[in-house]
Amino acid sequence: MKSDDTSVMEMFLGKLERVSDLGEEDRAALLALPYTIRRFGAREDIFSYGEKPAYCCLVLDGWVHRYGIIGDGDRQILLFYIPGDVPDLQHLFLPMLDHTLASITASTLAFIPHRALYGLVERRPRVMAALWRDTLIDTSMYRERVMCLGRRSSIGRTAHFFCEMYLRQELAGLAGDLRCSIPITQGEIADVLGITPVHLNRSLRALRSRQVIDLNGGYLTILDRAALIKTAEFDPTYLHMGADLKSDLISTRKVLVS
Amino acid sequence: MKSDDTSVMEMFLGKLERVSDLGEEDRAALLALPYTIRRFGAREDIFSYGEKPAYCCLVLDGWVHRYGIIGDGDRQILLFYIPGDVPDLQHLFLPMLDHTLASITASTLAFIPHRALYGLVERRPRVMAALWRDTLIDTSMYRERVMCLGRRSSIGRTAHFFCEMYLRQELAGLAGDLRCSIPITQGEIADVLGITPVHLNRSLRALRSRQVIDLNGGYLTILDRAALIKTAEFDPTYLHMGADLKSDLISTRKVLVS
DNA sequence: CGGTCAATTGATCAGTGTCAAGGCAGGTGG
DNA sequence: CCACCTGCCTTGACACTGATCAATTGACCG
Structure with a gap:
């Protein structure tokens, strides 16, 4: 075709x-x-x-x-x-x-x-x-992955993953309002975070019970932006997103590009 | 200058x-x-x-x-x-x-x-x-690092690190005969492997006591090639080394390049 | 000959993995 | 339309890897 x-x-x-x-x-x-x-x-x-x-x-x-x-x-x-x-x-x-x-x-x-x-x-x-x-x-995202796997706790990785996937989708015009699609299973998320599905589930429970996020029916809702970013120790620099970005997740006016 | x-x-x-x-x-x-x-x-x-x-x-x-x-x-x-x-x-x-x-x-x-x-x-x-x-x-090496941190045990990572550093140095003409320089501290090796220096030390002890490697005075000697590769689950494909490579570590005639 | 930094070892603890069971939802076939 | 099946999610109990804390040894250096 x-x-x-x-x-x-x-x-x-x-x-x-x-x-x-x-x-x-x-x-x-x-x-x-x-x-x-x-x-x-x-x-x-x-x-x-x-x-x-x-x-x-x-x-x-x-x-x-x-x-x-x-x-x-x-x-x-x-x-x-x-x-x-x-x-x-x-x-x-x-x-x-x-x-x-x-x-x-x-x-x-x-x-x-x-x-x-x-x-x-x-x-x-x-x-x-x-x-x-x-x-x-792409390489830069791998580097961040290395940082995640090497130095972040299970719950930090989980939070970081949601920050990254939300922001990337927002940049692509596929998300906004602190809500985005996460169309994959917990087993798959666990496989990218280097933890077991069982343990990911517990991390999710922790984030949910603290009212940081909600993950349901394939959709993520970020309930507490600041808490999520803090838990993730998220610094979006590595995404090299472009200076004119407007994001519902990241409010800083930092010049991120180049 | x-x-x-x-x-x-x-x-x-x-x-x-x-x-x-x-x-x-x-x-x-x-x-x-x-x-x-x-x-x-x-x-x-x-x-x-x-x-x-x-x-x-x-x-x-x-x-x-x-x-x-x-x-x-x-x-x-x-x-x-x-x-x-x-x-x-x-x-x-x-x-x-x-x-x-x-x-x-x-x-x-x-x-x-x-x-x-x-x-x-x-x-x-x-x-x-x-x-x-x-x-x-370079990117490919990061990917392998992600694999290491996500899926290999402490001892597997340690063995993998030695395989990689030996092979890279051998390719660069800086090593041979299953012996190479590792001019860094255990703390630094631990920092790349995502484990603590104390635990790295124990992994080293394990590899040493099994007569797989010796690490001493800044030099690595590979005593048991096969055991090291097996412990590391080392597959050199990711280094994209070039087909005509002759290595003391890797004996397969596999075409690795491109 | 101290002083400093790295390596080593032991004891204990926390985080994560493993195993196992039950619940829930959506899909399929009778 | 219901019953069953399957795959995923969820939770509990327990095991184990690797972290933490602490102390000792060893090597090098001024």
């Missing part, structure tokens, strides 16, 4: 332009990128360990995640991706996967051929900078 | 060429990069949280590391860098640091102005690819 509809690529463009400057021609070139749409059910592998994909995928709908397996089958989820993200841009220059990319919920993805992207980054320095930068923000 | 000596940049070139193809002109352009040498004592900050450096630094001698601080002052070391590494290439396109880069041991670094690198990546696609790729391998 091929399409010339520019609205798909506008999602990508939107994400890039929140943190990078592009010229008119850059925009046009990005909007003209060829792509193919594919749909996935919940929990289906998209690209697996060892593969060398020839496409990058843009998440149009649903949540996607990357995970690795250690030894006897323990899964560690590395990162979740939401609509607007291009989770595998990195494989343009690091072809072989050392982990697996998979859907979490039922998802719709646009696959963009590597060839088209190579042409773009070689001819358009600002597009190169924007894409490179996007892969670096 | 400025220099036209090409031997400094050859270190950088060597690292890039182990995993990327470059043409003759690319090589010449890299060797012609301007730089300034600076020396640091042990444990001095190089670029700090919030800074926007105008240089990338190439480690010529000594170990360097990146760390973040959470809330009340808990330090988490994110990654160690060894001679030949360019730890902050990423700040070309993500200028503001969300963590701190610092020396561990006394170190010598070459500072390359961002301006010179921008010119290079815009004009030389293969250099762009090589540098981008280098930042992506």
